[in-house]
Amino acid sequence: MIEKRNRFTVTDRKTVYKNNWIEVVEDSVTNEDNNNELVYGCIYSKPAVCVLPIDKEGNVYLNREFKYALNCESILAAGGFIEDGEKPLEAAKRELQEETGIIAKKWTPVGKIDFFGSISNFNYSLFIAEDLEFGKNDLDENESLEFFKISLVDAYKMVMDNEISYAGAVTLILKAWELKKNLN
Secondary structure, three states: OOOEEEEEEEEEEEEEEEEEOEEEEEEEEEEEEOOEEEEEEEEOHHHHHHHEEOOOOOOEEEEEEEOOOEEEEEOOOOOEEEEOOOHHHHHHHHHHHHHHHHHEEEEEEEEEEOOOOOOEOOOEEEEEEEEEEEOOOOOOOOOOEEEEEEEHHHHHHHHOOOOOOOOOOOHEEEEHHHHHHHOO
């Protein structure tokens, strides 16, 4: 036995692929309920952060980027993987500055989202950043982002019209919309 997960006993694990960000494994398991043997393919990932900066006028700052796996351009909020030993808020501050050049004085954690838990442990810690100062970004060599400003109202409409579908951005825009409604 390698490990026990609820009613499943992992009897064998093979790493199929691994890089700096993900590991794809194949687990052979036995279901205690019926002794059936199953195979699960799982993608294990470093945790990540996603940040929505909002200025005093109610504008949000988003990025447009081509996403290879989706084979299309997506609109997303700043974000990236949490480095080893880094806390989520530290990663959020680093990613926001690297991708947008923005340094925020006020940070509000607004939860976490999990993606496709049937096959992946990937998750984002979510933050809203306010009281913004603008500087120069410092993109990683593999990043090519188009940074832009849009009102929260228009971002909300884009989510509702499915023009923004990237999960972290969608969740943050909807949470920011709800927070704004509750403040008024």
